[in-house]
Amino acid sequence: MRFIEKLLDITKKNNSLLCVGLDTDTEKIPEFLLKENDPIFSFNKSIIDATSDLVCAYKPNLAFYEAQGLKGWESLKKTCEYIPKHIPIILDAKRGDIGNTSRMYAKAIFDDLKGDAVTVSPYLGEDSISPFLAYEDKCAFILCLTSNKGAEDFQLQKIDNRPLYELVAEKILQWNEKGNCGLVVGATYPEQLKKIREIVGKLPILIPGIGAQKGDVEKTIKYGTDDQGNLAAINSSRGIIYASSEKDFADAARAKAKELRDTINSFRKK
Amino acid sequence: MRFIEKLLDITKKNNSLLCVGLDTDTEKIPEFLLKENDPIFSFNKSIIDATSDLVCAYKPNLAFYEAQGLKGWESLKKTCEYIPKHIPIILDAKRGDIGNTSRMYAKAIFDDLKGDAVTVSPYLGEDSISPFLAYEDKCAFILCLTSNKGAEDFQLQKIDNRPLYELVAEKILQWNEKGNCGLVVGATYPEQLKKIREIVGKLPILIPGIGAQKGDVEKTIKYGTDDQGNLAAINSSRGIIYASSEKDFADAARAKAKELRDTINSFRKK
Numbered sequence: 001m002r003f004i005e006k007l008l009d010i011t012k013k014n015n016s017l018l019c020v021g022l023d024t025d026t027e028k029i030p031e032f033l034l035k036e037n038d039p040i041f042s043f044n045k046s047i048i049d050a051t052s053d054l055v056c057a058y059k060p061n062l063a064f065y066e067a068q069g070l071k072g073w074e075s076l077k078k079t080c081e082y083i084p085k086h087i088p089i090i091l092d093a094k095r096g097d098i099g100n101t102s103r104m105y106a107k108a109i110f111d112d113l114k115g116d117a118v119t120v121s122p123y124l125g126e127d128s129i130s131p132f133l134a135y136e137d138k139c140a141f142i143l144c145l146t147s148n149k150g151a152e153d154f155q156l157q158k159i160d161n162r163p164l165y166e167l168v169a170e171k172i173l174q175w176n177e178k179g180n181c182g183l184v185v186g187a188t189y190p191e192q193l194k195k196i197r198e199i200v201g202k203l204p205i206l207i208p209g210i211g212a213q214k215g216d217v218e219k220t221i222k223y224g225t226d227d228q229g230n231l232a233a234i235n236s237s238r239g240i241i242y243a244s245s246e247k248d249f250a251d252a253a254r255a256k257a258k259e260l261r262d263t264i265n266s267f268r269k270k
Numbered sequence: 271m272r273f274i275e276k277l278l279d280i281t282k283k284n285n286s287l288l289c290v291g292l293d294t295d296t297e298k299i300p301e302f303l304l305k306e307n308d309p310i311f312s313f314n315k316s317i318i319d320a321t322s323d324l325v326c327a328y329k330p331n332l333a334f335y336e337a338q339g340l341k342g343w344e345s346l347k348k349t350c351e352y353i354p355k356h357i358p359i360i361l362d363a364k365r366g367d368i369g370n371t372s373r374m375y376a377k378a379i380f381d382d383l384k385g386d387a388v389t390v391s392p393y394l395g396e397d398s399i400s401p402f403l404a405y406e407d408k409c410a411f412i413l414c415l416t417s418n419k420g421a422e423d424f425q426l427q428k429i430d431n432r433p434l435y436e437l438v439a440e441k442i443l444q445w446n447e448k449g450n451c452g453l454v455v456g457a458t459y460p461e462q463l464k465k466i467r468e469i470v471g472k473l474p475i476l477i478p479g480i481g482a483q484k485g486d487v488e489k490t491i492k493y494g495t496d497d498q499g500n501l502a503a504i505n506s507s508r509g510i511i512y513a514s515s516e517k518d519f520a521d522a523a524r525a526k527a528k529e530l531r532d533t534i535n536s537f538r539k540k
Contacts (some may be wrong), residue, residue, distance in 0.1 A: 125420020
């Protein structure tokens with residue numbers, strides 16, 4: 001099944017545009033879990049069990065696993081295996097290199113970890129992205145406009161009277177020959193998100209930045225979804241998974257996930 | 271010891287600007303090694319033993335290890351531990367994300383793998399790079415102008431009458447407050463390399479692209495080194511490590527490394 005169909009199916013089934021980010025950090029998970037054999041996986045397992053009927057995707061953030069070395073990579077792999085097959089796994093990796101190297105990253109993400117999608121950086125241009133796009137049923141979410149202050153350094157700079165991120169959005173639309181490109185656009189720039197949605201039409205957009213980073217939910221949903229109120233994955237990580245640091249962490253995460261899913265739905269086009 | 275001193279020391283000791291890229295691929299290493307318990311590490315160990323008096327750095331390319339999953343991450347870790355302590359390890363990872371995520375990538379690269387330097391992507395701007403620069407004795411080689419065709423898509427586009435890569439070079443110079451920034455510039459663009467060296471003065475430049483990618487060696491050395499003929503790490507990967515696929519692969523790699531080191535030296539400023 002193609003990624004975009006898988007995303008639309010789960011969006012409908014769970015009535016949700018909520019993507020839960022698994023930025024799992026041993027310094028932030030409940031202390032009692034640290035006694036377990038694999039605390040990171042135990043934590044993720046509980047979060048997944050508590051939220052799998054509320055989400056449209058899970059987004060493990062590779063940095064947090066790599067920071068734990070070998071053990072972390074193992075926790076990541078177990079997490080990917082554990083996520084129910086009908087829920088898309090977006091591996092947040094921000095990869096991108098020359099062709100023969102990107103091919104290896106694609107192999108790691110899609111063949112070894114069995115992700116459904118990956119985030120990639122556009123700086124090296126088309127031939128750095130195409131090895132990911134060779135996997136027709138997968139999706140590459142290409143960074144367009146990020147939620148951080150540093151986006152001003154280059155992404156907002158103007159090329160031929162339009163900002164670099166608009167040129168990136170136009171290129172992504174051209175690269176979408178197999179229908180497996182997506183974009184990453186931060187919720188902290190709602191007006192720009194609107195413009196980007198106009199440029200890319202029905203491509204899926206992964207939108208981080210509404211939780212800890214304070215993006216505006218209403219505008220994000222209004223401007224970020226397509227004309228049917230779909231094809232956006234609104235990510236929240238810390239605000240959900242660390243809702244409580246006590247024994248009730250999974251229930252607390254479920255409550256936060258439900259609340260945010262419903263808030264998002266209240267602003268969706270019908 | 272600061273990275274730049276470590277690089278200058280080994281450049282002098284080994285009379286070398288040659289960086290050997292460890293893009294180790296189970297499909298390309300000699301077949302007889304596949305019987306070993308850890309073929310990737312066995313291959314790297316032999317290459318390192320055969321070339322450690324000829325190089326200024328080793329550059330493991332993370333994609334190739336990640337593509338092998340858990341086993342690959344283990345081979346990478348063993349390789350980093352095996353490289354003699356006086357030789358800089360440049361971990362080619364092209365990472366870069368918002369601040370709290372980049373901090374985790376920096377932890378993986380510098381604390382877990384014990385790299386001396388890392389390659390990072392500039393697309394997310396200053397706050398995506400600063401967590402790497404917080405490690406004062408390490409170095410972040412930031413992508414400036416890459417050797418592939420896709421560099422035309424964005425890097426060569428003009429912002430205020432100068433190409434994006436020049437703006438990136440200027441920003442890198444500003445970010446170099448602790449003296450631990452470097453740049454990645456492909457050998458396939460010698461004239462642009464010259465301009466970039468003028469902009470950044472004494473920052474170290476990692477230069478891939480002279481082997482399989484056909485960059486011009488003479489111009490690369492002339493334009494890429496600083497005014498003393500130093501502070502450039504000229505990378506070759508495939509051309510050296512896969513010089514032979516037989517039992518003599520390490521000797522063949524040594525011969526190719528020596529030849530390239532000497533060719534590079536023949537063009538260096540005295």
